[in-house]
Amino acid sequence: MIIYGHGVSPFVQRCFVVADMKGQFDAMTLALVPDGLHSDAHKAANPLGKIPYLEMADGSVLVESAAIAAYLDMVLDGPPLAGDSAEDRARVQMMAALVDGYFGRGFERLWPGRADEETVQRVVSDDMQKAMDALEHFASDTGFLVGNALTLADAALIPWLFHLRVFGKKVGLPDFGDRPKLAAWQANMSKQDVAKGAFERASTALRDMG
Amino acid sequence: MKLYGSNLSPFVERCIITLDVKGALDQVEHLQPEGGMHSAAHFAQNPMGKIPYLILDDGTLLIESQAIAEYFDAIFGGPTLLPDDPLERAKVQMLCRLYDTHIIRGFAPPLMALIWQRKDDAAIANAIEKDIPKAFDDLEYFIGDQGRAVGDAWTLADAALTPMLFQLEAFIKPFGIGDFGDRPKLNRWKDAVLAADIGKNAMQRMGAVLEKMMAARARAAEAAQ
Numbered sequence: 001m002i003i004y005g006h007g008v009s010p011f012v013q014r015c016f017v018v019a020d021m022k023g024q025f026d027a028m029t030l031a032l033v034p035d036g037l038h039s040d041a042h043k044a045a046n047p048l049g050k051i052p053y054l055e056m057a058d059g060s061v062l063v064e065s066a067a068i069a070a071y072l073d074m075v076l077d078g079p080p081l082a083g084d085s086a087e088d089r090a091r092v093q094m095m096a097a098l099v100d101g102y103f104g105r106g107f108e109r110l111w112p113g114r115a116d117e118e119t120v121q122r123v124v125s126d127d128m129q130k131a132m133d134a135l136e137h138f139a140s141d142t143g144f145l146v147g148n149a150l151t152l153a154d155a156a157l158i159p160w161l162f163h164l165r166v167f168g169k170k171v172g173l174p175d176f177g178d179r180p181k182l183a184a185w186q187a188n189m190s191k192q193d194v195a196k197g198a199f200e201r202a203s204t205a206l207r208d209m210g
Numbered sequence: 211m212k213l214y215g216s217n218l219s220p221f222v223e224r225c226i227i228t229l230d231v232k233g234a235l236d237q238v239e240h241l242q243p244e245g246g247m248h249s250a251a252h253f254a255q256n257p258m259g260k261i262p263y264l265i266l267d268d269g270t271l272l273i274e275s276q277a278i279a280e281y282f283d284a285i286f287g288g289p290t291l292l293p294d295d296p297l298e299r300a301k302v303q304m305l306c307r308l309y310d311t312h313i314i315r316g317f318a319p320p321l322m323a324l325i326w327q328r329k330d331d332a333a334i335a336n337a338i339e340k341d342i343p344k345a346f347d348d349l350e351y352f353i354g355d356q357g358r359a360v361g362d363a364w365t366l367a368d369a370a371l372t373p374m375l376f377q378l379e380a381f382i383k384p385f386g387i388g389d390f391g392d393r394p395k396l397n398r399w400k401d402a403v404l405a406a407d408i409g410k411n412a413m414q415r416m417g418a419v420l421e422k423m424m425a426a427r428a429r430a431a432e433a434a435q
Contacts, residue, residue: 062301063304067300071299074299094273097274
């Protein structure tokens with residue numbers, strides 16, 4: 001299956017982390033968007049002009065990394081990542097939505113060139129703190145975000161570890177701060193191959209950008 | 211279990227519509243946060259201070275409307291709103307996300323103006339001229355053509371998108387966009403949803419809350435004179 005996008009994007013990496021968690025990393029290919037981001041070819045394939053998008057066999061596309069991740073979890077063989085009980089499934093979704101809607105939405109403004117200095121400082125001291133407080137509040141205390149195994153929730157947050165280390169550090173946001181459950185999560189992820197793999201891939205992709 | 215939040219919120223309505231389709235409205239108590247939005251009681255129950263939030267019988271807190279709606283779909287009987295087929299299911303989730311990321315973002319400036327009384331003319335102009343037409347184009351591209359958002363039966367995508375119809379009429383039309391223009395799939399979807407009881411119920415619930423809100427505002431304005 002072909003995911004279009006760039007390896008630095010945490011939304012792209014989420015898809016590969018899911019495949020990796022399923023033991024199906026080799027089933028996926030990353031392809032650069034034809035003619036580059038926002039090109040006519042990009043918009044012809046995906047009118048939203050965003051990444052990632054997954055090209056299906058019949059030529060249609062799936063967009064929205066959360067939907068793609070859930071889809072991969074269903075169609076790829078391997079351990080289920082969505083949660084076991086109805087309640088756990090809701091928790092997994094909830095955590096992933098908090099990562100996307102609060103953590104990710106805030107952090108995007110910390111990327112180089114996205115916002116002026118004043119906005120960056122406000123995002124760091126306000127928005128990101130709220131986002132991390134929310135994650136800390138709802139996270140499990142097991143070293144995983146939900147339950148005691150890797151789920152789609154972990155897949156959503158794992159790619160951001162690279163961004164915290166590289167871009168967050170530059171603006172005074174190197175990690176999750178004094179939040180014990182998230183600190184335990186980060187420590188646990190440093191031992192997980194799927195997290196190491198995501199970090200290395202993003203690192204390589206950033207280097208290749210020059 | 212208890213669901214908190216006003217029907218005027220499209221995210222609360224997503225959950226209510228889900229219950230309606232499943233015939234499970236009587237299985238969940240629908241309440242407002244004590245003391246209103248952003249009260250101390252609201253934050254005590256939900257530290258995020260947002261709506262909707264669901265408190266299960268054992269005290270567990272669930273937030274994020276999509277997670278709550280899917281939870282309702284899983285635990286209550288009645289028609290399922292998430293297809294079993296992985297691709298159809300992904301399409302449903304994709305359309306729900308498009309509401310969250312594209313539609314509501316375009317709608318925000320007019321909504322802020324009329325509901326929260328924070329009017330930003332430049333932001334409204336940008337929404338009307340660019341963001342909302344683009345969001346509608348994107349939706350037109352991905353939405354189904356059988357009178358439902360995906361396939362031919364109610365799904366969570368319909369639950370997520372139906373509130374948009376009320377918002378369009380009540381909040382966006384005053385600023386210049388009252389319909390989907392020349393977008394045949396969206397028009398077909400709208401007609402089919404509004405002809406159905408599920409759609410009518412949603413419009414009625416949201417309308418009733420808006421009416422109360424406007425009446426309260428009018429009384430407050432009178433009292434201030």
